[in-house]
Amino acid sequence: MEIIQLWMNLPSNLKMTQPAYQGLQKEDIPVILSTDAKVTSQVISGRMRNIISPAQSITGLSVLNVKAKAGGKELFQIPQEEIVLLYVLHG
Secondary structure (H helix, E strand, O other): OOOOOOOOOOOHHHOOOOOOOOOOOHHHOOEEEOOOOOEEEEEEEOEEOOEEOOOOOOOOOOEEEEEEOOOOOOOOOOOOOOOOOOOOOOO
């Protein structure tokens, strides 16, 4: 089992927000398969295409868990004003 925990700095107007935990089971997390069937994307938070995660984010954070096989291709459309962090675990 691997777990990644992401902590983000909240904007000043949300600094005193009470922490909250949202536990999702694997079957509750939407999965999108690429057209070549080599890339799977779990929508942990936020949205991808027209799929919206059941997890709630007070900042609108989108989190995807993407797994790709060799040669797999997927197109991610990200609004220009959003910032992207890509963290590669393996490969």
